[in-house]
Amino acid sequence: MRKRLMSFRHVEAFRAVIAAGSMTAAAQRLHTSQPQVSRLIAQLEAITGLPLFERAGGRLAPTLDGMRFSAEVERAFVGLSSLEAAAVRIRSFGSGRLRVAAMPRLAGGLLARAVARFKTEHQEVAIAIYSGDDAAVSEWIATGFCDVALTMIYGDATDPAPEHVLTMDCVAVLPPAHPLAALERLEPADFHDAPFIASPLGSTLRTQIDEVFEAAGVEPIVSVEAGLGASICVLVAAGLGMSLMNPLAAYEEAKVSEIEIRPFVPSLPVRFALLFPPDHARSRLVETFSKLAFEMMLEELSRLPGGV
Structure with a gap:
């Protein structure tokens, strides 16, 4: 028995x-x-x-x-x-640690707001925010130093499998009361022989803009180079020239700087996306935060003109 x-x-x-x-x-x-x-x-x-x-x-x-x-x-x-x-504790990520990254515009805005919202439900999770240029962010993700990054991609992506959120077009920013502000949109010819605030040489955006101007036979006068959208808008507001930049920075800076914003043709697309380390299994913590960040990016960017 x-x-x-x-x-x-x-x-x-x-x-x-x-x-x-x-x-x-x-x-x-x-x-x-x-x-x-x-x-x-x-x-x-x-x-x-x-x-x-x-x-x-x-x-x-x-x-x-x-x-x-x-x-x-x-x-x-x-x-x-x-x-x-x-x-x-495991279910609530009590002992978890998350490293997130973004370029300065996203790190100080969207990413910080996503972290704040995430922490309201997961207070015990330790989160570190890293901010750097696109090369630094890509390096942090490629090496696995950071778990997820919010990024803006100009042109063809070199990063592995970005998770696309939204594509928008770069816009023209002008000083207040600029004569060209009377136009509904700006074209390369409008920048010929005009003072121009440029992105740094070697940056992907600068390369794309130079190619567009060259194809149109246009030569703007580069008066200043600046890497931060906030700096560009301050310089534009001071009357030092016009510029082309991502719409998120332009519309956010328009709240504090006196600038005019107009569409630009031909299109200079910028893709907002999430990046993850290659060949890394995503933990439940990373998946949960990324879902929230994706939804917030889509929600906030969709409020701007021109989101697709």
């Missing part, structure tokens, strides 16, 4: 009888019948080979062996409670 094995129901019934002092009260606690509890206790005594209870004044009292067994049972349940607590 196959030997009966101890089950959780046996231990549950034993704990209930210890706590209640009778089979009937234990049955009420477990929402079962008194005979069922009696049967489970009898089976447990047979399995353990120990007399676990004795009658004492109309109540069931644990024997010495029963008390010793009860102590071991409670130690086991403390271990189960620890496992439950560990599961809660």
